[in-house]
Amino acid sequence: MExxxxxxxxxxxxxxxxxxxxxxxxxxxxxxxxxxxLDIIFQVEFGTASFRYYEKVFVRKYPKGWIETKKTIAxxxxxxxxxxxxxxxxxxxxxxxNVGLYKLDFAVAGTQMSPKASGNRVIxxxxxxxxxxTVLLIYGKDRLPKNMTxxxxxxxxxxxxxxx
Numbered sequence: 258m259e260x261x262x263x264x265x266x267x268x269x270x271x272x273x274x275x276x277x278x279x280x281x282x283x284x285x286x287x288x289x290x291x292x293x294x295l296d297i298i299f300q301v302e303f304g305t306a307s308f309r310y311y312e313k314v315f316v317r318k319y320p321k322g323w324i325e326t327k328k329t330i331a332x333x334x335x336x337x338x339x340x341x342x343x344x345x346x347x348x349x350x351x352x353x354x355n356v357g358l359y360k361l362d363f364a365v366a367g368t369q370m371s372p373k374a375s376g377n378r379v380i381x382x383x384x385x386x387x388x389x390x391t392v393l394l395i396y397g398k399d400r401l402p403k404n405m406t407x408x409x410x411x412x413x414x415x416x417x418x419x420x421x
Contacts, residue, residue: 294357294383296338299390301331306418311395315365315377325366330379333361334390337383345372349411352421355385358393360411380411382421393419 303312315323333340337359340346349358361379362372376398382391394414401410415421 293385294338294341295385297385297388299335299337299383299388301334301390301392303392304394304419307392307395311400314397314400315395319365319368322366322368326363329366330361330363330392330395333363334379334381334383334392337390349380349408352382357383358415358421359383378407380415393421 312327315326319326333345337346345362347360349360351357359381361381362375363377363379364370364372364375365377368375378394378396378398379392380394380396382393383389394411398407401407405413
């Protein structure tokens with residue numbers, strides 16, 4: 258039996274809850290709203306391209322703070338459910354059934370900057386089924402090419418490096 262999901266929203270001006278859409282398949286709702294991250298502990302893996310191309314920049318720039326930062330990133334992603342409703346994690350797109358592509362904002366330890374203001378990002382895939390988070394890219398917005406938007410660059414890099 259397929260489940261049904263209902264999308265409701267609260268309209269502040271009319272002070273009423275409105276039915277937007279009845280989905281016959283919750284996966285379709287996930288596509289429009291962002292995949293729901295399950296309340297489980299995930300295994301966190303760092304993809305080879307994440308280090309080869311980008312992480313080494315952080316290692317050189319922040320030799321003392323990077324080790325602690327990487328541990329914090331892994332710890333945060335391990336319990337992604339707890340931070341999915343914050344402004345730190347953004348859903349980018351679905352990659353298949355129960356797999357999604359996300360962006361995490363982070364700050365390097367000891368820099369006294371907020372994660373959003375730092376411009377540092379992690380792109381990761383999350384599989385609820387396999388209980389795995391794979392870090393695909395680690396970058397600072399200041400290192401992006403000037404001729405592309407951040408979204409275009411992310412799409413191109415994930416496609417080129419991982420075929421997703």
